[in-house]
Amino acid sequence: MNKNLRTPVIAGNWKMNKNRAEAKALLEELCPLVKDAGCGVVVCVPFTDLETALAATAGTNVKVGAQNCHFETSGAFTGEIAADMLAEMGVEYVVLGHSERRQYFAETDETVNLRTKAALAAGLKPIVCVGELLAQREQGITAEVVSLQTKVALQGIDAEGLRSIIIAYEPVWAIGTGKTATAEQAGEVCAVIRATVAGLYGEEAASHLVVQYGGSMNAGNAAELLAQPDVDGGLIGGASLKADAFSQIVEAASK
Ligand SMILES: O=C(CO)COP(=O)(O)O
Numbered sequence: 246m247n248k249n250l251r252t253p254v255i256a257g258n259w260k261m262n263k264n265r266a267e268a269k270a271l272l273e274e275l276c277p278l279v280k281d282a283g284c285g286v287v288v289c290v291p292f293t294d295l296e297t298a299l300a301a302t303a304g305t306n307v308k309v310g311a312q313n314c315h316f317e318t319s320g321a322f323t324g325e326i327a328a329d330m331l332a333e334m335g336v337e338y339v340v341l342g343h344s345e346r347r348q349y350f351a352e353t354d355e356t357v358n359l360r361t362k363a364a365l366a367a368g369l370k371p372i373v374c375v376g377e378l379l380a381q382r383e384q385g386i387t388a389e390v391v392s393l394q395t396k397v398a399l400q401g402i403d404a405e406g407l408r409s410i411i412i413a414y415e416p417v418w419a420i421g422t423g424k425t426a427t428a429e430q431a432g433e434v435c436a437v438i439r440a441t442v443a444g445l446y447g448e449e450a451a452s453h454l455v456v457q458y459g460g461s462m463n464a465g466n467a468a469e470l471l472a473q474p475d476v477d478g479g480l481i482g483g484a485s486l487k488a489d490a491f492s493q494i495v496e497a498a499s500k
Pocket residue numbers: 258343415419420421422423459460461462480481482483484
């Protein structure tokens with residue numbers, strides 16, 4: 246499918262890093278470096294950094310995202326944040342179903358689906374993460390796992406909702422390990438995701454879907470990964486914590 250139909254998006258997932266002063270300093274260094282980016286640039290920061298990040302990126306091309314949201318609009322859910330609360334602040338994106346949320350906080354395909362629907366209802370753009378465990382790759386069931394995660398995440402979401410969604414393919418074994426999927430492995434699974442979406446919504450809708458790769462993506466390997474026909478950007482962990490490394494990935498996606 247024609248890659249020119251899609252503008253790549255490079256999103257940083259800061260995870261549980263950076264206090265407000267550090268967030269401000271990083272964004273003040275980053276924004277000028279990426280001001281001429283030929284791709285979307287997003288920083289997904291801890292909840293406590295959202296206000297700082299929105300202020301530091303105001304008037305720039307850098308968009309701000311959160312790293313999760315709850316699926317209810319309000320209520321007795323101690324410690325949770327509703328999608329509307331994020332939207333009301335001016336947050337535009339939200340990472341959902343990250344493997345660390347699935348692994349350490351018992352999130353499931355079903356709750357990822359509920360969160361995705363809640364995010365869309367609030368007007369947020371979800372970055373929905375899918376990806377196989379190492380054991381699943383070794384069992385040869387990567388395509389089935391990723392396709393299933395994609396299908397469940399999208400249950401009950403119409404074609405209009407799909408237009409606001411990014412799907413990030415993050416093989417769990419490549420996250421924070423320094424082990425990157427080869428460009429071919431990344432391209433192959435991103436193509437599976439697009440084919441799954443084509444099966445649900447048709448080829449035309451799938452041809453506009455941004456599918457990111459994430460997992461030890463850095464300034465050195467970004468160009469090769471992004472050259473794959475079905476890889477439309479990246480969800481960057483470690484390398485998003487340094488302005489120069491992150492801006493080099495943005496540059497690779499802008500070519
Ligand atoms: O989990 C990731 C982004 O969401 C990837 O993290 P790393 O880039 O640190 O491997």
